[in-house]
Amino acid sequence: DADVTQTPRNRITKTGKRIMLECSQTKGHDRMYWYRQDPGLGLRLIYYSFDVKDINKGEISDGYSVSRQAQAKFSLSLESAIPNQTALYFCATSEPLAGLGTQYFGPGTRLLVL
Amino acid sequence: DAKTTQPNSMESNEEEPVHLPCNHSTISGTDYIHWYRQLPSQGPEYVIHGLTSNVNNRMASLAIAEDRKSSTLILHRATLRDAAVYYCILRDSGTYKYIFGTGTRLKVLA
Numbered sequence: 001d002a003d004v005t006q007t008p009r010n011r012i013t014k015t016g017k018r019i020m021l022e023c024s025q026t027k028g029h030d031r032m033y034w035y036r037q038d039p040g041l042g043l044r045l046i047y048y049s050f051d052v053k054d055i056n057k058g059e060i061s062d063g064y065s066v067s068r069q070a071q072a073k074f075s076l077s078l079e080s081a082i083p084n085q086t087a088l089y090f091c092a093t094s095e096p097l098a099g100l101g102t103q104y105f106g107p108g109t110r111l112l113v114l
Numbered sequence: 115d116a117k118t119t120q121p122n123s124m125e126s127n128e129e130e131p132v133h134l135p136c137n138h139s140t141i142s143g144t145d146y147i148h149w150y151r152q153l154p155s156q157g158p159e160y161v162i163h164g165l166t167s168n169v170n171n172r173m174a175s176l177a178i179a180e181d182r183k184s185s186t187l188i189l190h191r192a193t194l195r196d197a198a199v200y201y202c203i204l205r206d207s208g209t210y211k212y213i214f215g216t217g218t219r220l221k222v223l224a
Contacts, residue, residue: 041216
């Protein structure tokens with residue numbers, strides 16, 4: 001079984017709808033991240049969480065919110081989806097502070113906002 | 115935040131070595147240099163990392179300039195399965211955030 005899973009893998013929604021992307025991990029890591037990737041571009045950090053009570057904004061948090069329900073679960077919400085949020089979304093976890101911070105990525109969620 | 119600069123694309127012949135360059139002229143003294151690659155339709159995966167010294171692992175080698183302002187990822191014998199986008203990333207020493215650039219798309223020719 002994959003260490004980092006994302007659901008759904010693909011989603012089509014309409015402008016103005018609220019949607020949630022979910023991420024679960026079995027690696028036992030405290031740190032989790034949400035990124036988005038646009039065609040031909042690298043990954044940009046949306047939010048990151050160092051533990052259940054610690055959530056931080058990344059480069060492009062506007063229009064997004066997150067929830068860290070448990071150590072293993074980190075959800076990304078689009079409160080009112082808009083077309084320019086069409087992108088590939090990746091969740092990642094990383095080793096603890098004492099480690100070297102290697103990140104482990106999920107398979108991605110492809111989101112299309114019409 | 116320190117940034118990295120990589121060529122947009124490179125080509126290599128199969129079973130030949132590949133040298134992927136990265137410039138990071140504003141790197142701070144405690145930033146680690148990480149390399150990840152993203153195969154088609156997958157999330158990025160870890161390749162190698164280093165701080166000051168050259169590093170080797172089963173996947174690749176990392177050569178770091180003495181002034182740390184540039185580094186080179188070396189694939190000793192490229193295979194078709196190495197075709198991917200390769201990201202050179204600086205890990206922020208304070209927050210452990212990764213700062214991704216646009217990466218280098220490596221094409222391996224049979």
